Amino acid sequence: MRQQSRSLSNSNRGGAMAAAIVLLLPLLFPSLFTPFSHALPSALSEWNTPKPMHSRLLKSALQRENSDEQQADLWMPLPRQQWKTCAQHSLTSTELSEKSQGYIQVFLDGGLNQQRMGICDAVAVAKILNATLIVPYLEVNPVWQDSSTFMDIFDVDHFLDTLKDDISIVRELPDEYFWSTREYYATAIRATRVKTAPVHASANWYLENVLPLLQSYGIAAIAPFSHRLDFDNMPADIQRLRCKVNFHALVFVPHIRALGDALVSRLRYPPGPSEAAGTNYIREFTNPKYKYKYKQEAGKFVVLHLRFDKDMAAHSACDFGGGKAEKMALAKYRQVIWQGRVLNSQFTDEELRSQGRCPLTPEEIGLLLAALGFDNTTRLYLASHKVYGGEARISTLRSLFPLMEDKKTLASSEERAQIKGKASLLAAVDYYVSMHSDIFISASPGNMHNAMVGHRTYHNMKTIRPNMALLGQLFLNKSLTWPEFQEAVIQGHISRQGQLRLRKSEQSIYTYPAPDCMCKV
Structure with missing residues (x-):
């Protein structure tokens, strides 16, 4: 070279x-x-600092002033919505059978949130088949190369205890089935592996195709398994069980919860201007005379899930303001990874944006938050993996919200040691902090967005869902003034701040938990 x-x-x-x-x-x-x-020369470099795409709006947003009334409305908790949580109760229609039909293994790919939904479905399938579930096996993520196991992420004791009256679950296979491993199924076609489970399979499909294997061999391994159970035409007790797993049985391991609690505390109780960073955090936990004081002064914070990695940017086929070199780099990435199978690439950037198919950039999500009324004193927690473009891409967002924090700025290297380089554990911390925030917002639809919308809906917590089509059209209008942009944003998001929506046919119960997972008040 x-x-x-x-x-x-x-x-x-x-x-x-x-x-x-x-x-x-x-x-x-x-x-x-x-x-x-x-x-390398910077004129056509992919790593060249991207210029703001909406400089006129950004200039006005930096000079914004919001009324106290607008601030109060933003932070107002959601009113009760005539639905309450009830999936935590054991409401299965049949008693736990003493006679199991055999053992079910599932192998789950994807990221943390996709695996989470797969775990819920695995419990439901085991219930349908009256089988014993082996604690699910998590595949190594090919993108993040994370080998974290179920027990590395989730509190397995809590998982087993919560579901003990609903289903039989064991940590490992009995010795007689020692041979049933991921490696065993990877080397050849095996009679005990189910590889043909269709996406959104019915309960009857499992009874007709998997139950005979259990009865013949005593074990069945299902791989792949993600999205392999239908959301419709399921018995009510199976739906309720899936909800119970997702919202009650799956909690993170203690060290994830402890780190999450520390981050939440530091967001709510930031150091005063005359204090050294970290001082008040120590007082909060060790000195009772300060604890009461800080509880009274607890601040509010927003979690922003900013999924803006190169994989997502390339797949969207949108223009993100990085110039000719960035367009060429993303086009090449699409060609290498997906070999021309990205349908979005057939459309222009204007067409994609007007249809709401372009993920919001850090700059655009910042403008959305500013237009909604969040000011430069808002504490913002950035839940994100690596951002494509790095700090240069985030700089406009940081200029709008200078009190923005993330795992690295809030926690010491010693505190992060157990999660360093482990994408699933990093995502678990973000998930935990997100569930303890006053408001959650995501810059693009995806598994994290869907999981958080459902979980926060279940607990009646405020979650802002960006109107992607509206925002795409607004950002295309380069003559729009800040007052016009702000008014359109506010009106377009009045009904998108956590109002409960009943699940429709084919929609996920993990995103829309009512009515399947909830009860009328």
Whole structure:
């Protein structure tokens, strides 16, 4: 590579072609050039700082002033909505059978929230088949390379105890089935593996196709399993059981909860201007005379889930203001990863935005929050993995909300040691903090967004759902003034701040828990 670079730079002949090659190589093979990308020309660099896409609105937003009445309305908790939680009770229609039909194994891929939903479905399938469930196996995520197990993430003792009256669950297979492992099923076609479970399969499908295997072999392994159980035409007790798993049986391991509690406390009780960072956190836990005082002064905070990684940006096929080099890099990524199968790439950026199919950039979600009335004193917790474009991409959001925090700014390296480099545990901390926030908002639809909307709906907590189509159209209108933009945003989100919506056919009970998971007041 060094020899090739020297030959290109030393050649005066065909200079234009050589320069073009130098610029294109890092876009085609970014992994080779990332370590020394700072040495590349910046004019067409993927790593060049993106310019604000909505500079007129941003300038006005930075000078915004919001009324006290507007602030009070924003932070007002949701009123009761004539539905209450009730899935925590054991409401299954039949007693737990003493005679199990056999053992069910499931292998779950995806990220934390997709696996969470798969666990709930696995419990339901085991109940349908009157089988004993083995604590689900979590596949290594191919994107994040995280090998965390169920027991690394979730409190298995709580899981087993909560469901003990509903279903038989064991931590490991009996010795006689020692051979039934992920490696065993990866090497050949096996009679005990179910590989053909359709997406959103019915209860009858499992009774007809999986129960015979249990009766013949005493065990059945289902892989893949994600989204393999229907949301409709299910017995009420099966639906309620899925809800009970999701909202009550699945809690994180103690060290995740402890770190989450610490972050929530630091968001609610930030250090005063004359105190060293961290001082009041120690007082809160160790000095009773300060504890009462800080409880009285507890602040409110918003959690923003900002999923803006390169994978998502490329798949959306939208323009995010990074210039020609960024467009080329994302197009190349799409071609390599999905080989032209991204349907969005057939449309223009304007078409995608007007249809609400472009994830909000950090700048755009910041403008949305500012238009809704959040001011520069708002404490914002950023729940996110790596942001495509890094700090340069986040800088506009930080200028609007200078009190923005995340795991790294709130916790010490020692506190983060147990979760460092483990995407599922990092996501678990964000999930925990999100569930303890006053308001939650997500910059793009996805598994985290869907899971949080459902969980917070279940507990009647405020969650703002961005009107993606409206925002796409507003951001396309470059002549829009700040007052016009703000008025359109406020009117377009009046009914999108946590109001309970009943689940419709084919919708997920994990996103819309009523009426399946809830009871009328």
